[in-house]
Amino acid sequence: MKDKLGKLCDQMRQKELRIPVDLTVGVVFFLVGLAVMLLMPSQVAISERDVVNGRAFPELLMTLMMICCAALVAKEIVKLVRKQPLEYKTVNLLVEVKALIILAILVITYILCRTTDLFVVGAVFCALAFLIYFRCKKPLYYVITVGLAVGIWAAFRFLLNVRF
């Protein structure tokens, strides 16, 4: 099991994805800007009498954002035509999987806190989950971390009077 996991990790470590940064940012945020513009009539109510209504500022922002995005995309297209190198960002698959695991720990902690309405349950889970994630084998660390987790909850609950 350990060997299989090790092999899988090695395979993932070698897999890398190269993202053309400016091109991706340009396209993604242009679409975001467009989506906000399209959503604006349903999301921002205005009065006919207003000289400057609540849409003016977000519209200005999205226009600026879309202009910047268009400039980025145009710059990258020119580079492609001239066969100049684009700016890439390398994303490692293993790092992303690890990030997803950490994110999963955070989400489960949140769900535990919310469903049980007991913050301490989520806090203890979080402490244990991270120690397991870091493959910690020292029992003392488990005692210290869980103790601190309960301590933080107690401090907020009884000293700062935060009821959770």
Next chain:
Amino acid sequence: MLQHIVPASGLLFTLQNILWINIGVFIGAVFAAIPGLTVILCVILFLPVTYSMSAIPGMMFLLGIYCAGGYGGSVSAILINTPGTPHAAATMLDGHPLSKMGRTKAALKIALYASTFGGIFSALALLFLGPQVAKLAAQLGTAECFMVCVFGLTIIAGVSGKSMVRGIIAACLGLLISCIGSDPMTSYDRFTFGINRLYLGLDLAVCLIGLFALVEIVSRAEQKPGELHMDTAKMHDNGVITKDEYKRLARPTILGSLIGVMVGIIPGTGASEASWFSYSQAKNMSRHKEEFGKGSVEGIAAAESANNAVTGATLIPLLTLGIPGDGTVAIMLSALMINGLNPGLSLFTTQGDIMYAIMLGLILVNLFMLIQGKLLTPIFAKVVSIPQEILTPIIVIFCFAGAYSVNKNYFDVGVALVFCVLAWVLRKLDMPPVPILLGLVLGKMTETNFRRALLISDGSPKIFFSSVYCWIFIGLIVLAVGTILRGKLKDRKAAAAKEET
């Protein structure tokens, strides 16, 4: 000024304020001493604590964190050759070599003295320059105030990342997020998607917990197992600094303080730029150039005095114009505004006593930093080696507890998680988070001034070009953009030339 000093002293010298200053200084030094934990992260985590406080203790607590963070970063830089905060990188160049020479305590002492001097120098600059700049700011109307916001946002967007355009996109995103909730002028809801809790908008502290704190936890995925533990240098020396060394320290410390103040006043620049600039200037002016990089006492003093001299100077544009000098003070702006303290001349006239208490408090913060540094440095040094396995879940628990306690509901914790995912995606796309922070902080102010100006001019954009001050700010924006672009082009050319060779 004098009429405010006496009542301000009365407001400042209370047991509660002294206590909060010391708690802030201790937390700031401890946080900054741990590599990977930044001052901004610390201020974000503890911002919700200040929500229940009045202006002076709240600001004293945050300023304690901010100033002590400047010194705390140098502890790990000296002990383990890893800067606790980015601005301690220059200190590391000479701090760690001096420590390796068996003079760890001396190196820490020099860093502490230089930090304190820089901090007090900067606090005095704030005390004397702040009210003068505020008088100037009082002459600005709504159109000019909008231009000031644009100026601040442009500079931050320009200097925060590798690409200025990406910075502007990030700033737009931050400003857009600040639009969520009720319209500040008509109270109609905007971008709430039928979620009632969004009507009051997103709380800044909650957004920042996701954007800066939780994303740091997710970024632990990039850490290799070997980076989890660090060996610290031992402190066996008696920490004696000779008379000759004290003489040598004077010039770089004063120079560093001056540079720190000048750099700190410019929005968008920060302690890192100041410490590197000061370090290089001190090296150029030193009679012992050969010692730099090998444990020079002058190098440590120059870097440390400069990065702490930034602290008070960054508050000058913040308190007078509402433009935060860096990301950390941007968060402090929200702490001020919660207490009804809006930047500008009115802050110095109607709330003069409070303002002067805060400015005088900054001097006090630095003095307590000196005392704590002298007494508690061995503790700060031990903190450096706290294992990441213990630290990581504790930070998460603090983040969750902090996000929950803002409005006492789990909805905010969910919002913080959403912002964490957003920050992670932005990080993958090399998008700087600081312009988003500034957009969030300045959003309401920018929009309100923009719309008020247009209302005054009956919808005509000519109002933004109608006064001398508007043209001055337009000129400054053009100048800043030009300078930033020129610098970036130079960097790119240098990088290309390096690749070729």
